[in-house]
Amino acid sequence: MVRMARFSEDDFIEATMALVAEGGPAAATMQAIARRVGAPTGSIYHRFESRAAMLGAAWNAAYASFTAALAPLLRAGRPRDAALAILPWAREHERRARFLLLHEPIALFEDTPPPAPLRAELERLEESFDGAFRACVATRGDGALREEDLARAKFLIFDAPIAILRPHLMRGGPLPPFAERMIAELHAGMPIG
Amino acid sequence: MVRMARFSEDDFIEATMALVAEGGPAAATMQAIARRVGAPTGSIYHRFESRAAMLGAAWNAAYASFTAALAPLLRAGRPRDAALAILPWAREHERRARFLLLHEPIALFEDTPPPAPLRAELERLEESFDGAFRACVATRGDGALREEDLARAKFLIFDAPIAILRPHLMRGGPLPPFAERMIAELHAGMPIG
DNA sequence: ACCATTCTAAAACGTGCATTCTAATTGCCA
């Protein structure tokens, strides 16, 4: 180690998330990311081997943030609270939320997938989170997890709350208070397991 | 009229939908569309003035197909049946469904919007469909449409069913029969208005 | 049969982007 870096990996990751959140995947060109950080284009390549790696790192970071907020509640067997916890998380991390919840990974990585280490890291994150999810669903039923039960639970805990948020994330601005009510009512009228 | 066209507008529109459905917006390059139809690249430009126009025409066609299937049920005041009707429509038009329901328009048009005539046509379609939607919601309440009521109804009729379909549309293959059950149960437990 | 018009056909152009290259700078350690 000899020279202090003026820009950190996180600087580039944050810039990437912001650009995608504001203008979609195509807005996150390497030049745009560099310009946003105030660095020359080439500097990105000292930390990330390609654009796919850059986007992949940003994706993993956002996903880790999201799952860290929900996993404890799932492991505690409180799916309703996990569903509701998406709201404060999205309010606190608007940039991450728009990046993660408004864009399918397939749209980010359709051309070239991230390099193997990043994919492996994401797989670990996903498996760990999936463990928390399955444990939560299992406490409700008798232990036998049918595909339908898992699909129901996934819808109630993740997809429905995200669908409720999506229009407001797209429009920008604050998430309305009635989002909480809708999620609570949904779980009241359509319980898990 | 003098020479018969070997390729129709619809040929290009179908190819565009198929490519986006299979590989995302970036897969629908002008060359890929032409190759799929078996035509030279330049031929597309005899019918569509630009790539934005090509994608816009495909979007309008898919949206028209979707709304044609649902609008009558909304106008008849049957929101539950409209929500359920998304399933047979998606089964019958898998390509259109993947194209329309799996990709935000913002991701397709982020670089350049379609030309004015296409935007105007889409606006007409949207307004007409929105009329059917509002009429349907109004029959339930007392006529005063609060933002929360509209958001609830939009979620129950469109966003929730689509969220239920999304994982299966992504994976490909047939939509499971329990999707019907989930939508019915959702509307039973969380009625509109 | 001829001509205007609409199309096919394929190559060529220009642009914007990811990526690479070369040089100059920085700060720690011997």
Add this chain to the structure above:
DNA sequence: TGGCAATTAGAATGCACGTTTTAGAATGGT
């Protein structure tokens, strides 16, 4: 103090794509 590796810096490269151009073929009315 001098050397060295990591970094900044920004220009250069090459490629893929949207679009344009140019040329030729087909059709139906006259």
